[in-house]
Amino acid sequence: NLTDRLSQLVKTMRGQARITESNVQEMLREVRMALLEADVALPVVRDFIARVKDKALGQEVVGSLNPGQVLVSVVHKELAATMGEGVADINLAAQPPAVILMAGLQGAGKTTTTAKLAKHLIEKRKKKVLTVSADVYRPAAIEQLKTVTRQAGAEWFASTPEQKPHDIAVAAIDYAKRHYFDVLLVDTAGRLAIDEALMAEIRDLHGVLNPVETLFVVDAMQGQDAVNTAKAFKEALPLTGVILTKLDGDSRGGAALSVRQITGAPIKFAGVSEKIDGLEVFDAERHAGRVLGMGDIVALVEEVTKGVDLAAAEKLAGKLKSGSGFDLNDFLAQISQMKKMGGLSSLMDKLPAQMTAKAGAADMDNAERDMKRMEGILSAMTAKERANPKLLLDGKSKASRKKRIAQGAGVQVQEVNRVLNQYDQMAGMMKKMSGGGMMKMMKKLGG
Ligand code: GDP
Ligand code: MG
Helix, strand or coil, rough: CHHHHHHHHHHHCCCCCCCCCHHHHHHHHHHHHHHHHHCCHHHHHHHHHHEEEEEEEECEHHHCCCCHHHHHHHHHHHHHHHHCCCCCCCCCCCCEEEEEEECCCCCHHHHHEEEEEEEEHCCCCCCCCEEEECCCCHHHHHHHHHHHHHHHHCCCCCCCCCCCHHHHHHHHHHHHHHCCCCCEEEEEECCCCHHHHHHHHHHHHHHHCCCEEEEEEEHHHHHHHHHHHHHHHHCCCCCCCCEEECCCCCCCCCHHHHHHHHHHCEEEEECCCCCCEEEEECCHHHHHHHCCCCCCCCHHHHHHHCCHHHHHHHHHHHHHHHHHCHHHHHHHHHHHHHCCCHHHHHHCCCCCHHHHHHHCCHHHHHHHHHHHHHHHHHHHHHHHHHHHCHHCCCCCCCHHHHHHHHHCCCCCHHHHHHHHHHHHHHHHHHCCHHHHHHHHHHHHHCC
């Protein structure tokens, strides 16, 4: 309920200004769960949590955020940094044709992505692009590349299932050179699982082609299995980049973290639909939010600092210092402050699902309604009453005053009493805080 939330707010303000060994443990457990739920592989999660713990310890807690929220923000940043480190487009710094080798399991999306990349390089980089298929095991695979290459507006180099992948590579390079192609994209065969023959073949292709980019194409829906696949391909080939496909699916995309960690190669693009234009530059920041299953924590941080009125906070701090106390005007100001931040439910929307799961929608609605009703009751008081809560708490005419307020706010007298009780509790807690500490806290609140 609201009392809990307000006292929580105060506890937060007064208490933990840092993330410590003791408060970090429980929160990290939540993060660990979020990552596992997103299908990040366990060893990768362990490594990651250890790194986050190092970074989080001693981190200052800004504004009215609590340590949990700050930790999530640290996690978010670390996730984005781990998966991102700047934007990495396709490297074409090679004697033309710049060769791009596509590697990955069958069904990962290599053929589709080859065409998507061709389109990208034609449209965004103004390159003359040739594609070729070295997938000689399934005749349909060569035809498939032909079809999607047409859609991309690139040129397709014919190959047949009777040829050896090695010979196809040599012929394609020769053709690309003679026809002045800037880029040659080589689609390869994948198997349903890693096998040694496949790895030997792609290693051989790599040797002949000497590609400037060796891209590992991996299905985001693969989850935990992505780790083993990534390991096998990393051992076989010097990977220069990763393309994460099927991010339009409903996976949380934890594979991104695993694959990035295991291959050490940057995630360059993300596949976001079956269509030829369904390729996006990988946005690590945004993806970090998805992996954690949270709304935009950064927006929350900004909103919290924006919503706090520094002048009002300083006035309150000054009052406390001079001993004039926390009155009902201050209480009303606090409630308005929370409303300015977009209300409770808007704040909750910005927190990770894991953190808000306990507070159901009904709870939130109740809290919002409570807050509105409290505001109504406080507004029905006269300015004099708000400045002198004693008039309502133990004044001679307190009963008739409360009755008048209840009528004005359209509530029962018990409700007025409830608000006064809540105020009283809060004022008590406020009194316990030292003036100096409060001032510092308020300064911080103002950003
Ligand atoms: P390959 O065996 O690695 O060459 O994989 P394909 O390119 O043939 O793709 C396998 C399936 O995944 C096809 O049905 C594609 O349409 C589909 N696919 C590939 N990339 C994406 C993507 O980013 N999103 C969605 N939804 N489907 C994709
Ligand atoms: Mg294919």
